[in-house]
Amino acid sequence: MEINELAAAGEAKAGLFTRWWGWLKALPGKFNTKVVKVVKGTIKLGRDDPRRVTHSLKVALALTLVSLLYYWRALFDGFGVAGIWAVLTVVVVFEFTVGATLSKSLNRGFATLLAGALGVGAQHLASLFGEKGEPIVLGIFVFLLAAASTFSRFFPRIKARYDYGVLIFILTFSMVTISGYRVEELLEMAHERLLTIIIGGGTCMIISVFLCPVWAGEDLHKLIASNIEKLANCLEGFGGEYFQTPKDGNCGMVPKNEDSFLQGYKSVLNSKTTEESLANFAAWEPGHGRFKFRHPWKQYLKIGALARQCAYQIETLNGHINSNVQVPPEFLQIIQDSCRTMSIETGKALKALAIAIKTMKEPKHACEHLEKSKTAVKDLKTALKAASLENADILAIVPAVAVASILVEIVKGAEKISKSVHELSELAHFKEVVEPTVSPEKPQLLHRGSVNPVLLDGESAHVIITVEEILNMAPKGPEPSELV
């Protein structure tokens, strides 16, 4: 009996041990898969935007420089404990873009200066109330100022530009008023703090501006151009896929495959916040590269809003495609050509606008394509007016009619985008495009109906490829129609 019990206990122990051992043996494997996952994620993050890696190294460099400055005793004795504020400044102030770093550094510097001065005054005033009255008066000061400043952070304008400054203002004011030092000590402390903040903020600003700078303005510029390009890709792809010539008895109106270019516009739908914060930071940046100080960043927000408007319409269009309804061939025949032209030419116009923004040249060639799509709208109207559908099944043509109608709205939206890009071109003094002298027949711009709406398939394919090649080239590549 005892032996049995012992054996059972031993078996149970062995079972427990085996289980534990199994868990322990599996642990390195699990750990490994986890590590591999994290490493893969890290590599992907770095590869998606290598500036993330340089940014991390830049922050580390700034921090190490300021730390060593503090560590060396000679300097340590000069600054006192306040030296630690230089480290703190670097950590909280160094942001990804130059604009954000400058905004935070300057906010921090000026807020410290202002709050320090006010704080010294407040303490002096409070000291007049005697030893017992002083903490009460100081308490009232801190309360009032903190409440007012915190409330001011709800003003949208202050929130957007000076949020961090107000925070530092409250912080410094309360620290100075309550520190309980005499005024001479206070002034010395304020001087020390300001100096360390200048050292910390200055290090950040210099490294941020001169070492692989990431300009918020340039990012905004590229973001807007790439958003318009995404819409263009989507429209061009849509025109080619959706209104294909019926060959195998399949009557068009059904996309062959769920192409990724048809999904690219999705990111445009929610880009508002990013655009606004980039425009905000860009306003803090000095002139850089092709952008002067006071570049019209607000105009980019206007273009971005119009592009988003267009993306909403494409989203609705997409809903209609996915409904997968067959359209009677005789009706498809009527609208097919003009719808395809509308879609593809609007796409080309948007692509020309995107290239114009990217290369900062006048968006002349967009007008040509826009004119073609406007002619296609007219053709569509003429065709619909002339069409006699005596035995037509109205229900069957509903999706196609809706698609055509939304496409017409998209053409209108593209016109608005084109107008605002032209405004940008004037505001930012984009370079004039020199017409190639070899072509004797200039396209008649802004002359309605003069451009042939019929689209040759081979030519269009050629143009698309050309444009895409240009987009992959250096930003100052030739304009697409110079090649056409």
Added chain:
Amino acid sequence: MEINELAAAGEAKAGLFTRWWGWLKALPGKFNTKVVKVVKGTIKLGRDDPRRVTHSLKVALALTLVSLLYYWRALFDGFGVAGIWAVLTVVVVFEFTVGATLSKSLNRGFATLLAGALGVGAQHLASLFGEKGEPIVLGIFVFLLAAASTFSRFFPRIKARYDYGVLIFILTFSMVTISGYRVEELLEMAHERLLTIIIGGGTCMIISVFLCPVWAGEDLHKLIASNIEKLANCLEGFGGEYFQTPKDGNCGMVPKNEDSFLQGYKSVLNSKTTEESLANFAAWEPGHGRFKFRHPWKQYLKIGALARQCAYQIETLNGHINSNVQVPPEFLQIIQDSCRTMSIETGKALKALAIAIKTMKEPKHACEHLEKSKTAVKDLKTALKAASLENADILAIVPAVAVASILVEIVKGAEKISKSVHELSELAHFKEVVEPTVSPEKPQLLHRGSVNPVLLDGESAHVIITVEEILNMAPKGPEPSELV
């Protein structure tokens, strides 16, 4: 001559004086208008959301409490200079919502603990390398850790939840490693800092939770409900305005006035960022009011995304209304009734869903309205199939067809929203709705075609008014159909 010159000089002086005087006299006026503008803006900000005022007072209270704690010398002697960290913690940690404050406080506390421990270890390790090697080894440590931590902030998950923690981690680690104190001193310093952070963070957390708390979770809950309500208002208003019965020869399809309810949905288009940050903060909050800890906040994001999808379609619809095209009356007659029913009933369904979310009761009554609008879709299809338009001008009916087609898509979108609200109802254990026993004829839910699609105008108006009254009532008011 001399007299003349003097007189001229005097006149010139007088002229300058007059101008200066005028400018000086105008100054108070200008200043006054500016002040009046700022005061008006402030009052509006406070009236729009009175919680802003209470928040400002709460921050001021927390700061004053911690400041006085620091000011009283007895405590000052206890804490040493580290007491200033309590003030700093309050200023940077106190956020508008409870969730954000908790998230920042906890992040700050744990990051300080972890970085402090690591920092002590790193310093001990570095001290083994002798006096000359120490700063170099420490520099390498700071560089590596700062680079790795900064890069980790690019991971979306870390960015969303632990961004502030990583910042404080870098800060504390560099401060501890470079401080150059001996380990005993370091431990004492770390102990002091942690204590002051706990005092600062604790004050914030207690005031934030117990004094007029602003819960991120509740805000998210209300935001999603109000977004759905805005879509509902828009659809109901649209149905009433756009498909009006032609009386004065005006063939409908043109809105009488640019009503504000038709614009309310615009804010839904760009609510993604707000929703996501609220959901993020809500996850940090303990159970409060009707919401338990681990309330399914993610489901709200799902509903929000579907509502946004619906808003995109309404935006496209809006573009078509503004085109201002006249529709032939004979065609309008065919689609008018079913389109109006689709629009109004979908609006009512969405309103019922919004009320269900607000009151946290099962969204049973939405199904009824959804069934009605689905029946209207069928009716529309039947009507279009039966319609013979021998002499129809297809071009003229294009906008109306597009509107109808988009409305059908909106009905589909509303179905998706309804499904995801039902999921939320299950996940969050919404209360069951008890049917009123006085009504002998229960509406047959989920039985297609059994509900009369024809809408009596007087009745519908009555229902709208009732629903709006309920929306203005306390959140636990009766369900609309209990009153109908």
